[in-house]
Amino acid sequence: MIALATACLTGSVAMAEVVPPSEVTFDGYAVEQSLTGTPGNPEEGRKVMTTKSMGNCVSCHAAEDYADVPFHGEVGPPLDGVGERWSEAELRGLVVNAKMAFEGTVMPAFYKTEGFNRLGDGFTGKAHPEDKPVEPLLTAQEVEDVVAYLKTLTYDE
Amino acid sequence: LAFGAGAALADEDAELVINGEIEIVTKTDAPAHMDGMSTIMSGWRFRDSTTQMMEMDDFDNPAMLAVEDAREKWSTPVGSEDKSCADCHGEPEDMAGVKPVYPKWNEDAGEVRTMQMQMNDCRENRMGAEPWKYDAADALAMEALLSSVSRGMPVDVAIDGPGQSTWEQGKELYYARTGQLDLSCASCHEENYGNMIRADHLSQGQINGFPTYRLKNTKLNGVHSRFKGCVRDTRAETYSPGSPEFVALEMYVASRGNGLSVEGPAVRN
Numbered sequence: 356m357i358a359l360a361t362a363c364l365t366g367s368v369a370m371a372e373v374v375p376p377s378e379v380t381f382d383g384y385a386v387e388q389s390l391t392g393t394p395g396n397p398e399e400g401r402k403v404m405t406t407k408s409m410g411n412c413v414s415c416h417a418a419e420d421y422a423d424v425p426f427h428g429e430v431g432p433p434l435d436g437v438g439e440r441w442s443e444a445e446l447r448g449l450v451v452n453a454k455m456a457f458e459g460t461v462m463p464a465f466y467k468t469e470g471f472n473r474l475g476d477g478f479t480g481k482a483h484p485e486d487k488p489v490e491p492l493l494t495a496q497e498v499e500d501v502v503a504y505l506k507t508l509t510y511d512e
Numbered sequence: 513l514a515f516g517a518g519a520a521l522a523d524e525d526a527e528l529v530i531n532g533e534i535e536i537v538t539k540t541d542a543p544a545h546m547d548g549m550s551t552i553m554s555g556w557r558f559r560d561s562t563t564q565m566m567e568m569d570d571f572d573n574p575a576m577l578a579v580e581d582a583r584e585k586w587s588t589p590v591g592s593e594d595k596s597c598a599d600c601h602g603e604p605e606d607m608a609g610v611k612p613v614y615p616k617w618n619e620d621a622g623e624v625r626t627m628q629m630q631m632n633d634c635r636e637n638r639m640g641a642e643p644w645k646y647d648a649a650d651a652l653a654m655e656a657l658l659s660s661v662s663r664g665m666p667v668d669v670a671i672d673g674p675g676q677s678t679w680e681q682g683k684e685l686y687y688a689r690t691g692q693l694d695l696s697c698a699s700c701h702e703e704n705y706g707n708m709i710r711a712d713h714l715s716q717g718q719i720n721g722f723p724t725y726r727l728k729n730t731k732l733n734g735v736h737s738r739f740k741g742c743v744r745d746t747r748a749e750t751y752s753p754g755s756p757e758f759v760a761l762e763m764y765v766a767s768r769g770n771g772l773s774v775e776g777p778a779v780r781n
């Protein structure tokens with residue numbers, strides 16, 4: 356109840372204020388503050404995670420809940436039950452930049468725009484133009500949607 | 513349950529014998545310079561059995577058509593000197609043993625050379641012919657021919673001596689994370705071989721089978737083009753085929769296969 360109230364409060368304060376990737380504050384590996392102030396939509400989050408051109412999390416992670424999507428990867432652990440294992444803030448931190456929790460992990464940082472080696476222009480193989488702003492892999496709202504979906508991945512459904 | 517010849521299952525324990533006579537080592541102890549892993553395996557072990565089968569007989573291996581074309585080119589005089597490869601090198605079979613040690617240090621040139629670089633040196637400086645475009649059809653067909661005559665011989669790329677600094681550079685590139693996905697070759701081919709990444713069964717990214725005929729694009733594919741594709745998939749700026757970086761990376765990756773048999777031209781999906 357208290358957690359919910361706090362979430363609503365921060366929500367209204369941060370209304371329409373999108374936190375840019377460079378300004379995300381970590382508490383350890385967790386990110387308390389919503390990136391948008393708008394609650395995530397789990398339906399959208401599921402789509403982001405299972406669509407190749409979006410999060411494409413399915414390329415590395417399997418999960419019972421999206422068993423209908425073909426070809427689940429095995430590079431990362433299955434995501435069944437992550438909604439119980441991790442808090443919302445922890446899940447947000449994992450999606451924003453999993454390296455804060457798992458040093459040296461192969462899981463990409465989905466909300467980060469700096470510090471890359473030989474950054475390309477998408478999948479073109481060409482250098483990212485200097486004058487073009489770097490887009491994070493997911494938008495702030497997509498991160499919130501994914502986090503909302505991950506929270507639904509519990510064992511007791 | 514009898515597993516028929518065409519069963520489309522990945523068989524990581526299958527053994528490869530080509531044409532019923534050329535025994536190919538597709539799994540062996542890792543060379544001493546690799547501290548990350550103990551066993552090395554050819555990409556052949558990670559393919560489904562239909563794809564595996566295609567490599568077991570030259571009549572079923574689509575790459576062999578290009579090899580036959582290259583055989584003709586081998587003995588066709590070209591260039592201002594009107595010379596053919598055969599004029600200086602004899603039969604392609606006389607080149608058995610060349611492929612396993614490439615890329616290698618060339619003393620006169622003072623650089624590490626891939627086989628394609630060496631072939632182009634002959635074309636430009638000994639035949640007065642145009643160099644072949646890197647990893648394009650002509651170069652790959654000839655590389656496939658010269659690989660085919662060495663099939664079954666162990667890959668044996670030197671990592672010390674004057675080529676060592678190039679090898680070190682290649683090693684650095686292998687472990688360097690690139691692109692917005694921040695992945696290195698090792699992220700996929702050392703830490704995750706055997707795992708599925710979406711629909712792809714990750715191999716160790718060995719190059720003993722190159723050039724490879726890929727069912728996906730139905731042609732021969734060169735080592736550098738494959739590297740380029742993998743680097744691009746990390747959302748990075750790639751290097752170009754023939755670039756010094758890819759030459760160094762090829763040398764390093766080839767040496768990770770020291771002990772596997774030369775297998776090219778292999779069939780992959």
